[in-house]
Amino acid sequence: MKAVRFYGKHDVRIDDVDEPSTIADDEVLVRSTYCGICGTDLHEYTEGPIWTSATPNSFSGSALPQILGHEFAGRVEAVGRSVTTLRPGDRVSIQPQLGPRDGYFGSRNLAFLSGRGATIGLSWPWGGMGEFAVVKDYNAIKLPDDVTDQQGALIEPAAVAVHAIDRSGLKPGGTILITGAGPIGALAVLAARAAGAGRIFVSEPNPNRRSRIEQLGVGAVLLDPTTESVVDRIRQETDEGIGVDAAVECAGNGRALDACIDAVRAQGVVVVVGLMQGKTPVEPFKWIIKDITIQGSLCYPLTIWPRVIDMIRSGLFPVETMIDDEIELTDILEKGFKPLLDPTGAMMKVLVRV
Incomplete structure (x- = not known):
């Protein structure tokens, strides 16, 4: 499959990588549809590695090169044997924070504060800028019919x-x-x-x-x-x-x-x-x-997705007005990173059609 991978400062490539071959009992295979380019991705490109790492993450084992993309939506392709909340065909938005459930922060659903967590698209083997991603069941939140995939990709920011x-x-x-x-x-x-x-x-x-x-x-x-x-x-x-x-x-x-x-x-x-x-x-x-x-203020409560979804559905929170362009994976640098890094530009959000 095609994927955008970060290798180091000013080094982002479109690679052919193997598709996921197996999923654990509590995991979900998602086919990415839209993925937003985040300021964090831009910081990695201009100054990194920062959140990504050359050494394996203690929880996920992920290390550079890293598939980017933590703001994304997609469709469920397959679910693990213990997953009961989702089924193939469901449209989902991805909450990208994960980590162990033990210890002070993990037991409070705050693994991103523990130093032992991981983030999909930054310190996890998969990211939204790949055609497929494997996530935990709690990372994939089902989208209602009246919320688009583009809106779903903007729920994280x-x-x-x-x-x-x-x-x-x-x-x-x-x-x-x-x-x-x-x-x-x-x-x-x-x-x-x-x-x-x-x-x-x-x-x-x-x-x-x-x-x-x-x-x-x-x-x-x-x-x-x-x-x-x-x-x-x-x-x-x-x-x-x-x-x-x-x-x-x-x-x-x-x-x-x-x-x-x-x-x-x-x-x-x-x-x-x-x-x-x-x-x-x-x-x-x-x-x-x-x-x-x-x-x-770091991240968000991991349970906030349904609330933001309802804000979008109500019309009170028109996140789609932020979208400036939808581009292909192969245009990630010329039509994505470069215009977003222009200090005089007006672009807010570019979505990658995966």
Whole structure:
């Protein structure tokens, strides 16, 4: 079968690999239909290996070269003998986190925090950018008829955004700042609107991405941090100049984090989603005198898929508006990675037709 495999920095290839020949009793064979290109895939390509590894993963045994793709949907081809929740022909969206069920984190369904877990498409033998993938039964969540495979492929990044908004404590009518209008930032905008945000401020230096946020039609206040003070503008537009109730940092840089800290009101919440490489200077004194909460947000509860599916079905969470293009496996670099890595571009999400 054809598969996109990552070998190392700037080294992604279209390979012919053997199809899965056997599945365990608790496993499911899935034929991939659509797979999203994630920012994590792009980071692997430009800076990796990061999440992928040259040494075998302690749980899965997977090592480079790695079949990429952790945002995907597909159809069930076969199920193991102990699988009762799925049958061949079912359409599914893949929740990619897996790991042992023992120990403190594993027993709490949080293996991705244990250091012993794996992620399909990053540290598991299979990924969504291969024609077939073997997953555990709990990784494959059945899709209803009124949710498309394309929407199903976007549930994973949507779950990241919904969880970040949950962590912010945003209430209906509340105010929120989102820094960085890449795919996760844009999905966080949609999730904030679905959560009932009264006002959404978005800080993004790229005019093309600001235009994409405007096209979402949620009425966000768009800010260019290169030409105006984000904090001053927010103080002007919030009651008594106190700032926003919450901020979600999706840009992955220290300046944006500082803006979030300065923009939230006293006892506000700052959620950090963007991945920052290396150290960044911080001023904890600000946190103390404002009595604010700084909250990290990694992944999502593994049980969130049905909730996100229902949000999509309701029309409150139109994730399909993020899709810019659908490409073939063989075009992964020229029509996928390269335009998504363009710092002046507007593209949010490219789906690979597998």
